Amino acid sequence: MTMPFFAVKKSFPKILFVASEAAPFVKAGGLGEVMFSLPRALRELGYDVRMMIPRYASLDQEKYKLRMAYEGLKVPTDAEEEGQPRHLICNVKKFESPSGDHRAPVTAYFLENEEYYEKRANIYGYGDDAVRWALLSRGVLEFLRVNKDWRPDVIVASDWQTGFLVSYLHQNYKDDPKLNSIATVFSIHNLHYQGMFDHRFITEMDFDDGHSLMPSLFNPRLLKINAMRRGIKYADIINTVSSNYSKEIMTADYGELLDDLLRERRSRIYGVLNGIDYKTMNPETDPHLVKNYNVKNLEKRLANKTELQERFNLPVKNDVFVVGVISRLDEQKGFDLLFPVIEPLLKQLGFQLVILGSGDGRYMSFFQKLGESFPEQVASHLIFDEVLPHLILSGADAVLIPSRFEPAGLVQMEAMRYGAVPIVRKTGGLADTVEDYNPRSNSGTGFVFKEFDSLAMATAITRAFENYRHRLTWQGIEKRAMEKDFSWEKSAQKYLDLFFRAVDLRRKELER
Numbered sequence: 095m096t097m098p099f100f101a102v103k104k105s106f107p108k109i110l111f112v113a114s115e116a117a118p119f120v121k122a123g124g125l126g127e128v129m130f131s132l133p134r135a136l137r138e139l140g141y142d143v144r145m146m147i148p149r150y151a152s153l154d155q156e157k158y159k160l161r162m163a164y165e166g167l168k169v170p171t172d173a174e175e176e177g178q179p180r181h182l183i184c185n186v187k188k189f190e191s192p193s194g195d196h197r198a199p200v201t202a203y204f205l206e207n208e209e210y211y212e213k214r215a216n217i218y219g220y221g222d223d224a225v226r227w228a229l230l231s232r233g234v235l236e237f238l239r240v241n242k243d244w245r246p247d248v249i250v251a252s253d254w255q256t257g258f259l260v261s262y263l264h265q266n267y268k269d270d271p272k273l274n275s276i277a278t279v280f281s282i283h284n285l286h287y288q289g290m291f292d293h294r295f296i297t298e299m300d301f302d303d304g305h306s307l308m309p310s311l312f313n314p315r316l317l318k319i320n321a322m323r324r325g326i327k328y329a330d331i332i333n334t335v336s337s338n339y340s341k342e343i344m345t346a347d348y349g350e351l352l353d354d355l356l357r358e359r360r361s362r363i364y365g366v367l368n369g370i371d372y373k374t375m376n377p378e379t380d381p382h383l384v385k386n387y388n389v390k391n392l393e394k395r396l397a398n399k400t401e402l403q404e405r406f407n408l409p410v411k412n413d414v415f416v417v418g419v420i421s422r423l424d425e426q427k428g429f430d431l432l433f434p435v436i437e438p439l440l441k442q443l444g445f446q447l448v449i450l451g452s453g454d455g456r457y458m459s460f461f462q463k464l465g466e467s468f469p470e471q472v473a474s475h476l477i478f479d480e481v482l483p484h485l486i487l488s489g490a491d492a493v494l495i496p497s498r499f500e501p502a503g504l505v506q507m508e509a510m511r512y513g514a515v516p517i518v519r520k521t522g523g524l525a526d527t528v529e530d531y532n533p534r535s536n537s538g539t540g541f542v543f544k545e546f547d548s549l550a551m552a553t554a555i556t557r558a559f560e561n562y563r564h565r566l567t568w569q570g571i572e573k574r575a576m577e578k579d580f581s582w583e584k585s586a587q588k589y590l591d592l593f594f595r596a597v598d599l600r601r602k603e604l605e606r
Contacts, residue, residue, distance in 0.1 A: 106590075107247025107277070107597050109136065111145040112234050114227065114255040115217050118199060119158065119189075120150050122217045123422070124368075124504050125252060125283050128335075131371045132589065133200040135582035137191075139590070144244070146234050148211040148226070149187055149204035163188035163203060164241060169233045172310040182207060182229060182311070186237050197373060205233045223255075224290040224317050228308065231259035239272050248593045250279045254288050257325030258308065264328035265307055275604060277596035280329035284501050285343050285350045286426065288322035293351055304328075326355055330596040330603075332363045333589075335502035336523030340365030348499055362599075366589055367526055368502040369582035370511065377512045382484035387513075389576040392569060395488060395513060402489030405482075406448050406473035415445040415562045417555070418490030418514065420483050420505050423453030423476075428496035428519060428546065429460070435552045436464065440471050443559050448490060449474035450482050487512035491568075492541075492558050496551050500524045506540070510575035515568075516540035517554050527580065531561065531571055539575040 115122050116129035129145060136143045149160075168181040185206040192198050206212065210226045220226065231251075238245050251259045260278050267273045291300070302320040304327045309315045326332055334340040340363055342348035344356045356363060378388045384401040387394035396412060403410045421427050440447070449461045449472075458476045465472040475482055487493070493509040495518045502523035506516040510527075518524040520542050531538035541558045543550040562568050 106141060107593060108142040108244065109133075109144070109248045109250065109593060110234075110238075110246035111143070111250045111252070112230070112256045112259055113145065113147055113252040114230070116145055116147050116199070116202065119147065119153050119202065119204075120217055124502075127371070127504065128283070128368055129252065130199055131369065131582045132586060134196075134198075135369070135586035136589065137200050138196065138583070139586060141590075142244075144201045144203065144246070145199075146203040146205065146230075146237075148230055149206045150217060151212050151214060153204065155187070158189045160187040160189055160204065162186075164237060167205075167233065167237055167240070169229060169236050171312065172308070173312060174310045175312070178310070178312050182209075184229075184233050186233075186241075203237070205230055205237070207233075221290075222317075224319065224321075225311050227255040227321070228258045228311055228316060228319075231256055231262055232311075234259060235262055235267060235273060238276075239270065245272070246276060248277045248279060248596055250281055251325060251329070252281045253283050254320075254322040254325065257321030257323070258319070260328045261304070261308055261321070261324035275600060277331075277593070277600035278329045279331045279333055279592055279596050280325040281333045281335070282322070282326075282343070282501070283335055285322065285334075285348070285352065286499075288350065288352075289320050290317045293320060293322075323352060323355065326352060326359060330362070330599045331592050332356075332359060333592055334363070334365045335368045336526045337365035337367065338525045339499075339501045339522040342499070342522060364592055366585055366592065367523060367580070368504065368507075369585040370504060370507045370580050372511070372581045375508050375511050377488055380484055380488070382481050383488050387488075389513070389573050392513060392572055398485065398489035399491075400489075402448065402485050403446070405485060406475070408446050408448070408473050409470050411446075415443070415492070415559050416490045417445055417447050417517070417558075418486040418493045418509075419447070419449040419451065420486055420493065421451045421495070423451045423457035423461075425454070426498055426500075428498045428551075429457050431496045431546070431548045431551045433460065433548075435548045437467070439552055439555060440468050443556065445471070445559060447472045448486055449476070450479065450486055452476050452478055483508075487514050490514045491562055492517050494555070495519070495524060496543075496546075497521060497524060498546060503527070507578075507580040510539060510578055511580070513572045513576050515558065515571050515575060517551075517558050518542055519546065519551070520544045527578075531557070533561075533567075536567075536570060537574070539571060539578060 113129045115126040117126045133143045164186040167184045187204045189202040191201045300318040304324045385394045385397035461474045492515045500522040516528050528540040529538045530542035541554045543554040
């Protein structure tokens with residue numbers, strides 16, 4: 095049993111987060127936001143927390159005042175053929191977090207390599223991405239070997255991109271006295287993505303069971319390595335981003351062909367719900383809103399609703415039910431459920447639907463054509479925008495999230511923070527965060543449907559619409575939603591417990 099954090103705070107291990115992205119430096123999605131908020135919340139509890147990501151071309155060195163931490167780092171390539179370089183030369187730059195600035199990101203390191211990071215405009219989407227993440231993973235470990243100023247006791251590796259790191263540490267550095275005592279926590283944000291291939295259609299010849307050593311950075315087999323499998327297989331602790339998702343992934347329906355391995359390691363699997371940043375996501379101070387408000391003056395939301403309707407060229411009607419969608423548009427998010435039912439729902443209920451998102455052309459075309467068919471009820475903005483989510487959260491009456499699976503989900507928590515009532519499918523983090531409205535007990539914070547079924551979703555939307563028409567009932571749901579606490583402070587405390595467990599397990603492993 096581990097000791098509570100407050101009893102050993104002074105001697106608690108130093109923590110390093112390693113990921114492919116981290117706000118505010120570079121961000122493509124929810125992972126980047128987590129890599130900003132969680133380390134910062136841990137720092138607020140008094141711990142030495144740092145992060146390390148690549149130094150991409152888009153990262154502004156002047157803005158963040160990066161300085162050289164280590165020049166000429168030699169990263170082994172494990173080259174197998176004559177003429178291939180035995181090392182790749184990298185630099186490590188450092189961002190020093192300003193003392194006393196609680197809103198600033200934590201101290202961060204950046205792995206520099208001209209070929210694999212500095213010449214690339216994007217974070218993801220390259221044919222050699224596996225090489226880029228393997229280089230990051232190996233580069234982190236080599237930097238920790240030679241860096242005399244700071245070395246972590248716990249490394250938190252995030253998703254398949256850094257599953258390579260867990261594999262390298264367990265296999266290549268298992269006898270290295272500078273590294274083999276470092277505990278690893280492998281954090282699964284989305285099990286569906288496991289490497290540079292479709293894990294559902296892998297041949298026996300290409301299958302990676304995780305036992306063999308990692309191939310050379312120049313070996314084409316690296317593209318077939320299942321880094322997600324390796325992270326799960328070798329980490330001291332495995333974490334998922336919600337309690338419910340940690341149980342779901344041990345089933346065949348959600349396990350993405352890794353459920354057998356996950357069940358085998360069930361004693362080391364935990365679920366800690368992601369949080370949201372209550373400093374930036376705050377309707378009382380949000381600069382993007384027409385009118386700021388809190389749970390005590392919800393009537394002020396009406397000004398934001400009017401602005402939302404005007405911004406999306408919809409008729410301004412105070413009493414119309416407005417449903418918002420803020421999402422990546424792909425198969426995971428469950429919008430197939432709308433195809434057979436949305437038109438009759440719009441005709442019968444007369445609500446307005448506002449969509450913000452981008453992704454698969456199939457869904458983008460669907461929403462675009464829907465807007466053409468219902469110009470006074472449906473409007474969409476199908477490119478990324480940083481401001482519009484705040485307007486939708488503050489102006490929409492409800493948000494729709496019909497996901498096939500959802501490891502954690504941030505939108506439903508952000509929506510509840512702003513008083514937009516979530517309509518969600520009961521899966522993953524959505525099930526952990528949204529309580530279905532019960533008229534008998536007058537309880538609940540949203541509307542939940544269980545089956546991945548169009549009729550079930552349509553019923554939930556209809557239930558929300560009918561309850562919206564009863565103002566006092568709806569205000570009660572809004573207030574209960576806004577009063578929920580999804581701050582990172584709560585989640586950070588639970589993460590600390592996982593770090594204690596990981597350190598204890600690593601210590602026992604070394605003592606064997």
